[in-house]
Amino acid sequence: MEVMDALNLGEFAQYFSKIPTFPLFDLAYYIVSILYLKYEPGSVEVSRRSPVASWLCAMLYCFGSYILADIMLGHSPIDYFHNNSHIILASAVWYLIFYCPLNLFYKCVAFLPIKLVLVGMKEVVRTHKIAAGVHHAHHAYHHGYFIMIITGYVKGSGVALMSNFEQLLRGVWRPETNEILNMSFPTKASLYGAILFTLQEVHWLPVSKSTLICIFTLFMATSKVVMTARHSHGSPFTLVESWVSHLLFGSPLAVEDAHNHHHTAPAAASAPASPAKSKEELSEGTRKRKAKKAE
Amino acid sequence: MEVMDALNLGEFAQYFSKIPTFPLFDLAYYIVSILYLKYEPGSVEVSRRSPVASWLCAMLYCFGSYILADIMLGHSPIDYFHNNSHIILASAVWYLIFYCPLNLFYKCVAFLPIKLVLVGMKEVVRTHKIAAGVHHAHHAYHHGYFIMIITGYVKGSGVALMSNFEQLLRGVWRPETNEILNMSFPTKASLYGAILFTLQEVHWLPVSKSTLICIFTLFMATSKVVMTARHSHGSPFTLVESWVSHLLFGSPLAVEDAHNHHHTAPAAASAPASPAKSKEELSEGTRKRKAKKAE
Amino acid sequence: MEVMDALNLGEFAQYFSKIPTFPLFDLAYYIVSILYLKYEPGSVEVSRRSPVASWLCAMLYCFGSYILADIMLGHSPIDYFHNNSHIILASAVWYLIFYCPLNLFYKCVAFLPIKLVLVGMKEVVRTHKIAAGVHHAHHAYHHGYFIMIITGYVKGSGVALMSNFEQLLRGVWRPETNEILNMSFPTKASLYGAILFTLQEVHWLPVSKSTLICIFTLFMATSKVVMTARHSHGSPFTLVESWVSHLLFGSPLAVEDAHNHHHTAPAAASAPASPAKSKEELSEGTRKRKAKKAE
Numbered sequence: 001m002e003v004m005d006a007l008n009l010g011e012f013a014q015y016f017s018k019i020p021t022f023p024l025f026d027l028a029y030y031i032v033s034i035l036y037l038k039y040e041p042g043s044v045e046v047s048r049r050s051p052v053a054s055w056l057c058a059m060l061y062c063f064g065s066y067i068l069a070d071i072m073l074g075h076s077p078i079d080y081f082h083n084n085s086h087i088i089l090a091s092a093v094w095y096l097i098f099y100c101p102l103n104l105f106y107k108c109v110a111f112l113p114i115k116l117v118l119v120g121m122k123e124v125v126r127t128h129k130i131a132a133g134v135h136h137a138h139h140a141y142h143h144g145y146f147i148m149i150i151t152g153y154v155k156g157s158g159v160a161l162m163s164n165f166e167q168l169l170r171g172v173w174r175p176e177t178n179e180i181l182n183m184s185f186p187t188k189a190s191l192y193g194a195i196l197f198t199l200q201e202v203h204w205l206p207v208s209k210s211t212l213i214c215i216f217t218l219f220m221a222t223s224k225v226v227m228t229a230r231h232s233h234g235s236p237f238t239l240v241e242s243w244v245s246h247l248l249f250g251s252p253l254a255v256e257d258a259h260n261h262h263h264t265a266p267a268a269a270s271a272p273a274s275p276a277k278s279k280e281e282l283s284e285g286t287r288k289r290k291a292k293k294a295e
Numbered sequence: 296m297e298v299m300d301a302l303n304l305g306e307f308a309q310y311f312s313k314i315p316t317f318p319l320f321d322l323a324y325y326i327v328s329i330l331y332l333k334y335e336p337g338s339v340e341v342s343r344r345s346p347v348a349s350w351l352c353a354m355l356y357c358f359g360s361y362i363l364a365d366i367m368l369g370h371s372p373i374d375y376f377h378n379n380s381h382i383i384l385a386s387a388v389w390y391l392i393f394y395c396p397l398n399l400f401y402k403c404v405a406f407l408p409i410k411l412v413l414v415g416m417k418e419v420v421r422t423h424k425i426a427a428g429v430h431h432a433h434h435a436y437h438h439g440y441f442i443m444i445i446t447g448y449v450k451g452s453g454v455a456l457m458s459n460f461e462q463l464l465r466g467v468w469r470p471e472t473n474e475i476l477n478m479s480f481p482t483k484a485s486l487y488g489a490i491l492f493t494l495q496e497v498h499w500l501p502v503s504k505s506t507l508i509c510i511f512t513l514f515m516a517t518s519k520v521v522m523t524a525r526h527s528h529g530s531p532f533t534l535v536e537s538w539v540s541h542l543l544f545g546s547p548l549a550v551e552d553a554h555n556h557h558h559t560a561p562a563a564a565s566a567p568a569s570p571a572k573s574k575e576e577l578s579e580g581t582r583k584r585k586a587k588k589a590e
Numbered sequence: 591m592e593v594m595d596a597l598n599l600g601e602f603a604q605y606f607s608k609i610p611t612f613p614l615f616d617l618a619y620y621i622v623s624i625l626y627l628k629y630e631p632g633s634v635e636v637s638r639r640s641p642v643a644s645w646l647c648a649m650l651y652c653f654g655s656y657i658l659a660d661i662m663l664g665h666s667p668i669d670y671f672h673n674n675s676h677i678i679l680a681s682a683v684w685y686l687i688f689y690c691p692l693n694l695f696y697k698c699v700a701f702l703p704i705k706l707v708l709v710g711m712k713e714v715v716r717t718h719k720i721a722a723g724v725h726h727a728h729h730a731y732h733h734g735y736f737i738m739i740i741t742g743y744v745k746g747s748g749v750a751l752m753s754n755f756e757q758l759l760r761g762v763w764r765p766e767t768n769e770i771l772n773m774s775f776p777t778k779a780s781l782y783g784a785i786l787f788t789l790q791e792v793h794w795l796p797v798s799k800s801t802l803i804c805i806f807t808l809f810m811a812t813s814k815v816v817m818t819a820r821h822s823h824g825s826p827f828t829l830v831e832s833w834v835s836h837l838l839f840g841s842p843l844a845v846e847d848a849h850n851h852h853h854t855a856p857a858a859a860s861a862p863a864s865p866a867k868s869k870e871e872l873s874e875g876t877r878k879r880k881a882k883k884a885e
Contacts, residue, residue, distance in 0.1 A: 046476070051544050052486070053475045074666030076369030082439035099544050144672035164758065168459065173470030175763030180643040181636070191642070249641050249689050341771070346839050347781070348770045371664030377734035394839050463754065468765030 010211065017210035021125050023089060028121035030093040031109050033061040033159070038097055038106065046170045047098045053169055058094035059087070060166050064159030069133050072151050073140060112229070119228050123220035130156040130190060131213055134197040148198040149191075156190025185227065185235045189220060192237070305506065312505035316420050318384060323416035325388040326404050328356040328454070333392055333401065341465045342393045348464055353389035354382070355461050359454030364428050367446055368435060407524070414523050418515035425451040425485060426508055429492040443493040444486075451485025480522065480530045484515060487532070600801065607800035611715050613679060618711035620683040621699050623651040623749070628687055628696065636760045637688045643759055648684035649677070650756050654749030659723050662741055663730060702819070709818050713810035720746040720780060721803055724787040738788040739781075746780025775817065775825045779810060782827070 019025075037043055037057055047054035060067070066080035081087055096105040109115060133155030137148040159166055160179040167174060179187050193216055199205040200212050223236055235241075245251040314320070332338055332352055342349035355362070361375035376382055391400040404410060428450030432443040454461055455474040462469060474482050488511055494500040495507050518531055530536075540546040609615070627633055627647055637644035650657070656670035671677055686695040699705060723745030727738040749756055750769045757764060769777055783806055789795040790802050813826055825831075835841040 048544070048546060050476050050478070051540070052478070053473075056475060070369075072666060072668055074369065074660075074664065074669065076367060076435075076442075078367055078442055078445055079369065081441040081445070082436045084438065084440055087441050101545075140666075141672045143674065145674060146671040146677050147666075147668055150668055150671070168470055169473065169475060171471050171473065171476055175758055176761050178643075178759065178761065180646060180759060181640050181761050183640070183642070245641070249638070250691075251638060343839070343841060345771050345773070346835070347773070348768075351770060365664075369664065371662060371730075371737075373662055373737055373740055374664065376736040376740070377731045379733065379735060382736050396840075463765055464768065464770060466766050466768065466771055 009214075010208070013208070013210040013214035016217070017128075017131075017213040019124075021128055022086065025121050025125045025128075026086065027089060027093070028118040029125040030062045030090045031097070032115075032118050032122045034058050034090075034094050034097045035106075035109060035115075037061045040167075040170075042170060042172060044098070054098060055091065055094060057166060057169055059090065060162070060169070061159050062090040062093075063087075064162060064166070065129055065133075065155045065157070068154040068158070068161060069136070069151055072147075072154055073137065116225050116229060120221040120225050123224050124217050126156055126186070126190070127193065127213055127217040127220060129158075130193045130216075131197050131209065134194060134201050138198075138201045145198060145202065148201060149194045152194030152197055153191050156193055157187045160184065160187050185223070185233070185237075186220075188235065188237060189223070193220075304509075305503070308503070308505040308509035311512070312423075312426075312508040314419075316423055317381065320416050320420045320423075321381065322384060322388070323413040324420040325357045325385045326392070327410075327413050327417045329353050329385075329389050329392050330401075330404060330410075332356045335462075335465075337465060337467060339393070349393060350386065350389060352461060352464055354385065355457070355464070356454045357385040357388075358382075359457060359461070360424055360428075360450045360452070363449040363453070363456060364431070364446055367442075367449055368432065411520050411524060415516040415520045418519050419512050421451050421481070421485070422488065422508055422512040422515060424453075425488045425511075426492050426504065429489060429496050433493075433496045440493060440497065443496060444489045447489030447492055448486050451488055452482045455479065455482050480518070480528070480532075483530065483532060484518070488515075599804075600798070603798070603800040603804035606807070607718075607721075607803040609714075611718055612676065615711050615715050615718075616676065617679060617683070618708040619715040620652050620680045621687070622705075622708050622712045624648050624680075624684050624687045625696075625699060625705075627651045630757075630760075632760060632762060634688070644688060645681065645684060647756060647759055649680065650752070650759070651749045652680040652683075653677075654752060654756070655719055655723075655745045655747070658744040658748070658751060659726070659741055662737075662744055663727065706815050706819055710811040710815050713814050714807050716746050716776070716780070717783065717803055717807040717810060719748075720783045720806075721787050721799065724784060724791050728788075728791045735788055735792065738791060739784045742784030742787055743781050746783055747777045750774065750777050775813070775823070775827075776810075778825065778827060779813070783810075 021029075043054065043057065046057070063080050063086075067077045070079045071077050097109070100106065109118065130152045134148045134152040137144065137151035141147045154161055157179065164174065164178050183191075196205065196212060196216065197209075200207060200209055205212070227233065242251075242253060246253045316324075338349070338352065341352070358375050358381075362372045365374045366372050392404070395401065404413060425447045429443045429447040432439065432446035436442045449456055452474065459469065459473050478486075491500065491507060491511065492504075495502060495504055500507070522528065537546075537548060541548045611619075633644070633647065636647070653670050653676075657667045660669045661667050687699070690696065699708060720742045724738045724742040727734065727741035731737045744751055747769065754764065754768050773781075786795065786802060786806065787799075790797060790799055795802070817823065832841075832843060836843045
């Protein structure tokens with residue numbers, strides 16, 4: 001902590017953790033989320049056939065984390081929908097991405113440099129959500145460590161955790177996989193983040209919340225921006241996870257493989273290994289091709 | 296409004312909107328709903344194999360709107376089940392429709408003139424439910440316009456919105472479609488009704504609630520009775536929807552088609568066009584044949 | 591009641607119904623439940639591929655009844671997870687059953703004499719849960735007879751009622767059946783138990799709650815122990831059910847068949863008759879073979 005004091009990082013972290021996410025960061029969150037929805041095969045046809053279903057999917061992509069967290073804590077699942085301005089902003093983004101003439105808005109925000117900025121900003125919102133979720137659960141259950149972790153986790157992962165049911169809304173059903181069986185990087189990071197924030201909340205982690213928010217945001221934003229820029233779907237956790245799995249659960253060590261994976265991430269060869277790829281892990285190239293074909 | 300005053304319609308509307316729906320109108324609602332359940336392929340076998348599953352399905356058909364609205368507002372999903380008399384009445388209807396000797400009760404209520412009266416009475420209950428749902432949500436969230444619309448919508452649509460899961464209870468799974476992707480007339484009308492009642496509730500629509508209930512009930516009852524009598528599944532909204540979709544979402548204009556559809560509604564030729572027909576839209580003839588075969 | 595007084599059974603029942611279930615009986619409940627999870631085809635692979643999904647399934651097996659009852663009464667579905675000690679105990683059991691070196695723990699608890707004791711102890715917990723569920727619902731809805739029955743039922747049946755969704759978590763989807771369509775013995779007994787405890791709670795059954803708990807526990811424990819020992823999946827209710835179904839629902843009488851079934855329960859010939867066997871009904875032999883193959 002002394003080093004941080006010297007660098008005046010504590011004050012910066014304090015300031016950083018207090019930044020209001022609405023409307024700028026939330027806007028970036030909505031744009032990136034609905035962009036991912038448009039990448040999903042079939043979503044463009046759905047937007048033509050049934051705008052109501054498409055709008056509902058977009059709302060799940062933008063507010064899925066609030067819906068899940070409200071369900072987990074026993075509140076109304078649509079409680080967050082009383083924030084009319086948030087809903088209208090997200091609806092406007094949905095309309096522009098799916099129905100803008102000449103597909104102009106989509107082309108703008110999918111342009112790599114702009115997208116990288118938006119992706120980074122989305123992670124700021126994610127970290128704030130995890131911290132808020134853990135704090136909220138702590139308020140309701142003072143010693144409910146598992147409840148804090150679960151709430152922070154669903155707040156960070158959002159729609160990914162209910163992707164099976166979100167797909168069902170679009171008439172797609174893939175029961176052979178789900179986000180828990182094949183965790184993507186953001187889902188895994190949300191789980192680890194929720195554990196960290198829970199440890200901080202019950203004072204087992206000797207660090208201030210603002211510092212943790214700052215560090216975790218930096219880590220998430222950097223990772224996601226690098227992964228998006230390199231069209232990669234390797235995870236920085238692979239090495240550690242492989243060792244922990246080996247020690248705890250007796251899984252065969254996959255260090256060699258993981259090592260290669262980490263350094264030659266965009267290798268197409270790694271694709272057939274995981275047949276059930278999570279949506280946020282699909283290489284950007286494939287996605288764009290799919291989205292274009294769907295137009 | 297002056298015309299209405301002159302015709303003394305205001306007082307009539309006031310009186311009409313205050314009619315208690317229990318037990319007469321609710322009874323009609325239960326009969327028509329469980330009749331639709333019996334039309335579903337496979338439901339008669341389920342009633343033989345597992346009366347508990349059949350009873351649960353019947354309860355979902357009768358009280359699905361309350362269950363969904365309670366879930367949406369964060370209450371107990373079975374809260375409505377403390378109305379023992381309603382549950383017992385609906386259970387009696389279920390028993391008579393499925394197990395009455397010689398199928399007498401079913402034959403009576405499925406007799407067209409009687410059925411037309413019951414169908415009309417069902418729409419009275421639907422309108423009351425939408426109005427009550429919007430009012431209830433308004434009470435909980437004063438400025439939650441979206442919450443009001445959603446609550447009114449689920450109150451009006453009922454089991455249709457959870458038909459995928461209701462079918463699952465009977466061992467049927469059709470993931471390729473759902474009521475949001477292919478909205479039937481009652482579901483669409485419930486959505487538009489919920490929007491109208493929400494506008495009224497926040498005083499953006501310069502009309503009294505009783506008048507709105509009266510007009511909307513008349514519209515719904517007339518439409519459904521005519522559609523049932525003509526074995527039609529065209530929707531009176533097709534023309535307007537087609538233009539709005541064209542302007543807002545760039546869908547190709549289907550005016551010609553819609554026009555034909557509207558005037559030659561019972562044409563069998565229109566059937567293969569929509570492979571995923573909603574249950575309330577199936578022509579009555581087909582249904583009865585199916586139900587008879589299932590016996 | 592006089593006979594019972596003479597035998598001093600009333601006091602014994604009083605004492606028996608007050609036994610705390612944590613930690614001893616709950617431990618047995620967790621062990622047997624997670625044992626059944628390990629018997630499920632594919633669950634061992636899931637525990638290798640995704641420990642998080644496996645842990646979640648184990649938690650559903652151990653606490654599914656609390657989750658469902660909390661949902662039914664409108665509380666937070668993870669409310670029970672604030673009991674950290676229960677969660678940690680169940681997690682330890684999960685870890686030992688799935689990852690213990692040499693599979694030692696599994697071999698111990700799956701050893702028939704030990705398993706019979708555990709199975710008997712599990713039924714003690716089940717009865718306590720049904721009684722507590724009915725009592726809890728009675729507290730919330732004084733005259734909600736149906737709510738009491740439903741709450742007691744889900745408290746007794748637990749994960750079985752949501753087995754479709756529990757399987758989905760493991761990437762398995764069997765929509766053609768569910769626990770309501772093909773009720774297993776414990777699910778049926780929970781339903782009848784919930785009805786009995788509801789009748790007792792509203793004083794329509796002239797018997798004290800402790801006596802009812804005592805008798806019902808004895809019946810359940812004996813039935814399950816005998817069924818486990820004989821590798822049987824016949825139900826002691828078959829004869830009565832067949833007559834009641836015949837009288838109420840006009841089902842064809844299956845007395846002859848049921849009689850044979852009851853006495854020659856482990857006969858392999860009865861297996862092809864019910865293609866969709868519930869998990870708790872699978873003969874122990876088949877299960878062990880499956881579990882061994884999966885290793």
